[in-house]
Amino acid sequence: MKKCLVVGAGLSGAVIARQLADAGQFITVADSRAHIAGNCHTARDADTGIMVHTYGPHIFHTDDREVWNYVNAFATFMPYQNRVKTTTRGAVYALPVNLHTINQLFNTALRPDEARAFIAAKADITITDPQSFEEQALQMVGREIYEAFFKGYTNKQWGCPPSALPAAILKRLPLRFSYDDNYFCQQFQGIPKDGYTAMVARILDHPRIAVRLNTHVRRDEIKGYDHIFYSGPIDAWFGYTLGRLTYRTLEFERFYHDGDYQGCAVMNYADLEIPYTRITEHKHFAPWEQHARSVLYREFSRACGPGDIPFYPTRQSRDKDLLHSYAALAAQETHVTFIGRLGTYRYLDMDQTIREALDCSRAWLKGAGQRPTA
Ligand code: UDP
Structure with missing residues (x-):
């Protein structure tokens, strides 16, 4: 023992x-x-009773069956698919970048193979071995999509231009030539009730x-x-x-709304001029509950100092x-x-x-x- x-x-x-x-x-x-x-x-908001993700959105997703069985042994998981929207230049699009995003952004009605060829023609083929987030994005989706959805958001999220960030960060996000707008590709996904x-x-x-x-x-x-x-x-x-390892920390600005503020759990804001990265409307993480009012978090990313909570390495x-x-x-x-x-x-x-x-x-x-x- x-x-x-x-x-x-x-x-x-x-x-x-x-x-x-x-x-x-x-x-x-x-x-x-x-x-x-x-x-x-997570904790229930004192005013509305809504379950709040205190440190930002957490959606459980995995391909690991043993891990999925493990969490299900300790909680009742409700089916939940993360469908993120993003606002850029005054218009709303679906993330991750999928056929709908492409057709909306370019005002087209392309089918999957057409869209694949269309994006391939926009991709910067001179970049053969992308080193930075920016190079990875330009090689994968071309300049318009990069500038509309990734450049400003990433700058706000990480506090530096995407040209100074590793390519691996972008590889977390899929690019789809279908209308599948599930943010994650994993087999199991849910939120504990x-x-x-x-x-x-x-x-x-x-x-x-x-x-x-x-x-x-x-x-x-x-x-x-x-x-x-x-x-x-x-x-x-x-x-x-x-010395200190560096992190990004997050700050959340809480506000309330009567009814439904944005119609989805997570709305990203891709424009650099908008200081926050996203707004989370917590009640949409629990569609099995009914709440007339709404509690929301505006999320700001900044460098983590002594005494702050470290989030992103x-x-x-x-x-x-x-x-x-x-x-x-x-x-x-x-x-x-x-x-x-x-x-x-x-x-x-x-x-x-x-x-x-x-x-x-x-x-x-x-x-x-x-x-x-x-
Ligand atoms: N990203 C972006 N625009 C978006 C969402 C994500 O540019 O609307 C970039 C950003 O740099 C982020 C990375 O893609 O850090 C990975 O996104 P993910 O959703 O995995 O972010 P996380 O879960 O790390 O907050």
Whole structure:
């Protein structure tokens, strides 16, 4: 029987704590915030009773059947397909870029093969090995689509021109020559009926798991645990001694509306002149509920400073060098495992986070007997 400390009550921490507790270990989960579930935390708005995605939209989507079965064991998932709209230059289009988007933008009535040839003719074929987001976009969809939907939004989201960003960011988005406007391509997609926080609460609900909220864990004050699973920022664990990894943080401006404000859950704003990236109308994430009023969040992205909540790892080349140095320090911490988005400084979707947490806890349990004691 071992005693383990899990730092962070988000998806990584909760899944690892549960796996270990199920295997007979005693787990303390500590989180610096006043709630569990990390950035997928949901809570009912006090005025309207609408379930709000407190840190921005979270739609569960995965191709991983085991992960899908796992979350369904702890929550009732309602079918939900993410259909995002975007406003650019005063008109509304469907995302991801699909046949409808193309026909609307160019005022055409192209069929799939015609649209494919039309976009291929617009693509910049002189770019053979795209290095930046901008090059990737110009090579994939050409200048009009890039400038209408990606250039301004990406600039606001990441705080720099797309020419300074890696091509990989755009590869998250599909380009479709059909009218399929499902934002995601994964086989399983849904939203927990009672929100993500209720799901995480059920994962953590185990007699061998103790949860401590509002608890800041300091590396030099930890005593009496056989192992630590740390899902906080890797640079914070080392007291930022080598410097800070950079993140984007988000700010949300809440407002209310009587009735339906925008007719969809997520409306992106692609124009650079509009300071926010998107507006989320939370009640549309729960179409199985009836609400006359509406609560909405305008979402602003900015550089993450000390004391802000880190959202998106920026992963500039300086960050990658720094991460390398922190990873070398982390490798010496034989009694600590670094996990999750912040612990490994990577953008992770919820399903990837759970997959890694399952794999990590299984690997540790296999070797648990040989682990050194802290
Ligand atoms: N993006 C864009 N316009 C949009 C939506 C997304 O330019 O309307 C870009 C933006 O750079 C974003 C990336 O595509 O970071 C990936 O989009 P995704 O929806 O995956 O963003 P995330 O889930 O990371 O917020």
